[in-house]
Amino acid sequence: MEKLTRRTFFKAAGATAAALTAKAHALTPDDARHGHGAAPAATGASAQAAYLYFRPDEARFVEAAVARLIPLDANGPGALEAGVPNYIDRQLGGAWGAGERLYRSGPWQPGLPGQGYQLPFTPAELFRNALRAINDDVQKRRNTTFDKLPGNEQDAYLESLQTGNQSLNGVPAHTFFESLLALTIEGFFADPIYGGNKDMASWKMIGFPGAYASFYHLVDQHGVLFTRAPMSMGEDNRRMIHIQPVAAQPKAVGPNPVVADKKKGGK
Amino acid sequence: MATRLKEVDAVLVGVGLVGTMLGRELTKAGLKVVGLERGNAQFTVPDFQGPHMHDELRYSVRKAFMQDNTKEAMTFRNNVNQVALPIRRWESFLPGTGLGGAAVHWNGQTYRFQDDEFKIRSHTEQRYGKGFIDPELTVQDWGVTAADLEPYYDRFEYLLGTSGQAGNVKGQKIAGGNPFEDPRSRPYPTPPMKEPYGAAIFRKAAASLGYHPFPQPSSNLSQPYTNPEGLTLQACMFCGYCERYGCEHYAKSSPQTILLPVLLKDKNFTLRTQSQVLRINLAQDKKTATGVTYVDAAGHEFEQPAKLVILCSFALNNVRMMLLSGIGQPYDPKTGQGVVGRNYAYQTMSAVQVFFDESVNINPFMRSGANGTLIADFVGDNFDHGPHKFIGGAYFGELMTNGRPIEFHPTPPGTPAWGARWKEAVVRHYNHTSVLNVHGSSMASRNNYLDLDPTYKDAWDQPLLRITFDFPANDLRMSAYVTDKALAVGKAMGGRQVVGAGRKGPYTVTQYQTTHNTGGTVMGLDRKTSVVNRYLQSWDVPNLFVIGASNFPQNATYNPTDTVGALAYMAAEAIVNRYLKAPGQALVQA
Numbered sequence: 001m002e003k004l005t006r007r008t009f010f011k012a013a014g015a016t017a018a019a020l021t022a023k024a025h026a027l028t029p030d031d032a033r034h035g036h037g038a039a040p041a042a043t044g045a046s047a048q049a050a051y052l053y054f055r056p057d058e059a060r061f062v063e064a065a066v067a068r069l070i071p072l073d074a075n076g077p078g079a080l081e082a083g084v085p086n087y088i089d090r091q092l093g094g095a096w097g098a099g100e101r102l103y104r105s106g107p108w109q110p111g112l113p114g115q116g117y118q119l120p121f122t123p124a125e126l127f128r129n130a131l132r133a134i135n136d137d138v139q140k141r142r143n144t145t146f147d148k149l150p151g152n153e154q155d156a157y158l159e160s161l162q163t164g165n166q167s168l169n170g171v172p173a174h175t176f177f178e179s180l181l182a183l184t185i186e187g188f189f190a191d192p193i194y195g196g197n198k199d200m201a202s203w204k205m206i207g208f209p210g211a212y213a214s215f216y217h218l219v220d221q222h223g224v225l226f227t228r229a230p231m232s233m234g235e236d237n238r239r240m241i242h243i244q245p246v247a248a249q250p251k252a253v254g255p256n257p258v259v260a261d262k263k264k265g266g267k
Numbered sequence: 268m269a270t271r272l273k274e275v276d277a278v279l280v281g282v283g284l285v286g287t288m289l290g291r292e293l294t295k296a297g298l299k300v301v302g303l304e305r306g307n308a309q310f311t312v313p314d315f316q317g318p319h320m321h322d323e324l325r326y327s328v329r330k331a332f333m334q335d336n337t338k339e340a341m342t343f344r345n346n347v348n349q350v351a352l353p354i355r356r357w358e359s360f361l362p363g364t365g366l367g368g369a370a371v372h373w374n375g376q377t378y379r380f381q382d383d384e385f386k387i388r389s390h391t392e393q394r395y396g397k398g399f400i401d402p403e404l405t406v407q408d409w410g411v412t413a414a415d416l417e418p419y420y421d422r423f424e425y426l427l428g429t430s431g432q433a434g435n436v437k438g439q440k441i442a443g444g445n446p447f448e449d450p451r452s453r454p455y456p457t458p459p460m461k462e463p464y465g466a467a468i469f470r471k472a473a474a475s476l477g478y479h480p481f482p483q484p485s486s487n488l489s490q491p492y493t494n495p496e497g498l499t500l501q502a503c504m505f506c507g508y509c510e511r512y513g514c515e516h517y518a519k520s521s522p523q524t525i526l527l528p529v530l531l532k533d534k535n536f537t538l539r540t541q542s543q544v545l546r547i548n549l550a551q552d553k554k555t556a557t558g559v560t561y562v563d564a565a566g567h568e569f570e571q572p573a574k575l576v577i578l579c580s581f582a583l584n585n586v587r588m589m590l591l592s593g594i595g596q597p598y599d600p601k602t603g604q605g606v607v608g609r610n611y612a613y614q615t616m617s618a619v620q621v622f623f624d625e626s627v628n629i630n631p632f633m634r635s636g637a638n639g640t641l642i643a644d645f646v647g648d649n650f651d652h653g654p655h656k657f658i659g660g661a662y663f664g665e666l667m668t669n670g671r672p673i674e675f676h677p678t679p680p681g682t683p684a685w686g687a688r689w690k691e692a693v694v695r696h697y698n699h700t701s702v703l704n705v706h707g708s709s710m711a712s713r714n715n716y717l718d719l720d721p722t723y724k725d726a727w728d729q730p731l732l733r734i735t736f737d738f739p740a741n742d743l744r745m746s747a748y749v750t751d752k753a754l755a756v757g758k759a760m761g762g763r764q765v766v767g768a769g770r771k772g773p774y775t776v777t778q779y780q781t782t783h784n785t786g787g788t789v790m791g792l793d794r795k796t797s798v799v800n801r802y803l804q805s806w807d808v809p810n811l812f813v814i815g816a817s818n819f820p821q822n823a824t825y826n827p828t829d830t831v832g833a834l835a836y837m838a839a840e841a842i843v844n845r846y847l848k849a850p851g852q853a854l855v856q857a
Contacts, residue, residue, distance in 0.1 A: 069685040103340035103355040111352040114775030189672040190324040206697040211318040213506030215633035222464040223628045233318040
């Protein structure tokens with residue numbers, strides 16, 4: 001268990017993804033072995049692709065937790081096998097994790113449930129704070145880490161987060177749990193181009209056709225069983241169907257028409 | 268320091284649906300028009316093309332087409348006793364941005380409002396007596412009737428190419444259409460959409476209970492269509508990526524497909540994107556707009572003088588621009604005085620889920636934004652409200668628009684939120700569930716209003732808009748009543764399990780309901796209770812017209828876009844045929 005001082009925490013929270021990647025490589029031989037861009041082999045936790053954001057202890061929690069949230073079963077792969085930890089890692093390490101589309105001006109007040117998210121944390125900060133508190137907590141209570149607990153105890157711990165209001169370094173437990181579950185479901189069902197839903201496993205499981213998008217001839221064949229394999233945005237573009245010829249594009253809009261206006265004597 | 272540009276005849280604040288329509292009508296009349304759009308230019312090709320458009324994460328979950336709330340958020344509270352806090356992420360409603368505005372990513376559901384809803388106060392008092400309307404409600408007549416608007420509805424629907432089945436042409440009822448609709452002058456421009464499976468099951472069930480199902484009017488088109496502007500739209504492919512997406516197929520009516528290509532070729536029109544209007548400028552007398560001040564993408568500030576200002580952004584932003592510019596008296600809920608921000612309303616939504624046997628393949632992904640079947644038996648005053656303690660109503664139907672799985676993976680009540688049993692339920696029910704939407708009216712109340720937030724600011728250091736809103740008790744009673752009726756139809760559809768409940772308060776911004784935010788610059792016959800006259804001309808500043816769903820005195824049962832389009836054509840006609848003959852004059856004497 002890595003001990004973090006307040007200073008190193010803030011440094012890490014503001015550090016670039018590249019620096020964190022380097023750190024992850026250095027600390028996890030498994031991750032380093034797979035490297036950038038390599039497809040993760042679907043053989044379990046040890047076969048995840050390299051992490052951009054997560055530290056080893058964080059990755060171990062997330063890998064274990066998502067495997068409980070959406071488990072492998074007779075229906076097909078679970079979140080772990082589908083690469084959801086990599087999806088979450090890339091989200092947290094990228095623009096969304098840094099607060100893209102999140103209004104971040106204070107003052108900060110707790111607010112009512114109907115007023116929505118009111119914490120000052122970016123998603124990346126929220127995860128880092130909460131995961132550090134969770135690791136500390138499990139260490140203190142059980143003298144081990146979450147990933148080493150038996151499945152039923154992991155479930156009980158996740159339930160305590162789901163229903164709890166305890167502070168995880170300032171993050172209410174249920175808020176962290178809701179974020180983790182939302183990201184897990186996103187990663188499980190989003191296009192594989194984002195790093196989860198490997199081999200479109202979830203789409204095959206439920207029968208969703210993915211980016212494929214033309215049902216004019218099927219929509220009134222009521223109850224028809226649709227068996228075509230799903231398509232990802234990442235697949236060969238040549239398989240894309242353009243329904244009609246590309247129309248002539250309207251007059252382009254200059255990025256800076258104002259300047260032209262000024263030249264005409266607008267000053 | 269702002270650079271002062273050359274004066275033009277008219278400036279548009281926002282180039283969405285209304286801005287594009289007004290731009291076209293005014294340039295056709297010979298005016299030099301500048302359109303200021305805060306977002307980016309975007310077109311069917313290349314911006315809306317597949318497969319990258321079919322990205323649920325980017326467009327539905329992360330909301331790529333929506334107003335960037337890191338620059339411009341809004342604050343919200345349920346009532347004046349609470350502290351309004353920023354809506355830090357959009358969830359309940361989704362203000363659009365960019366060229367074409369919200370009409371790029373709408374669903375294309377295209378309904379006319381009913382006559383009784385335009386006359387809600389006088390009609391209700393006449394039928395049920397003076398004391399019938401809850402005193403909390405500040406509902407009022409619009410100042411126009413369905414008959415007044417019919418020519419403009421007609422023109423707008425023929426611009427869009429709307430697909431539907433007429434139920435009443437010039438007073439003659441037509442089987443298969445909506446029997447409750449007011450007379451229309453001619454049928455829809457294109458026939459109704461194909462009926463998906465779940466909608467067909469609903470139609471049979473609703474008819475078996477004596478209701479009157481009809482196909483949802485759709486501006487995703489059933490067949491190719493060339494509109495009066497000479498632009499051709501294509502048939503919808505039922506791809507299941509409408510709302511929150513641009514249409515790759517030229518099948519959805521949006522400014523890009525119905526009007527912009529014509530407008531952008533007009534030498535009288537100048538489009539400036541990435542141009543954020545900060546305020547409407549007034550002359551010293553405060554009765555004449557002199558133009559607008561805006562900031563471009565590089566942060567340079569400009570003053571664009573104009574003889575005529577058209578405020579045509581999203582409803583909520585129209586209200587904010589009036590408040591930021593100091594035009595009209597802001598509403599005060601304590602005294603009931605003032606008009607700007609008054610009568611903010613929304614929509615009262617609920618849903619019924621019908622879980623079928625595994626043999627029923629609903630195929631939720633073979634859908635379009637508007638391709639269902641519904642009933643209007645509980646719309647407006649189509650049923651006797653005498654025994655009930657509410658006004659207004661709801662339509663409901665099987666109106667599913669997609670099966671995109673991050674957001675659509677229904678499970679029956681009692682299913683855990685995660686784990687093996689959750690996964691099992693998702694797999695079991697994904698392709699075998701129908702959802703009925705119950706889409707209800709929203710009455711104006713003296714407690715619900717819009718003003719400027721005292722604390723939180725946008726990226727240009729201007730106050731955010733503050734929303735104070737909760738569901739009036741009237742609307743919750745309406746929702747409970749009509750949702751019960753929808754449950755009964757759901758049961759008649761043959762589901763193994765049918766669940767649903769009326770809308771419950773308090774209103775929350777954490778759950779998507781609809782982007783039908785209305786009111787705040789209400790139209791009307793009396794300037795004490797309205798911001799604009801029946802031609803949408805500001806009572807205070809006659810060379811300013813404010814157009815959008817912000818004109819609605821309260822929200823009706825149906826979706827707003829058809830009425831927004833009709834109002835836009837009505838206002839454009841008044842400007843061209845009347846206002847321009849006597850510029851600066853009020854079209855209605857106060």
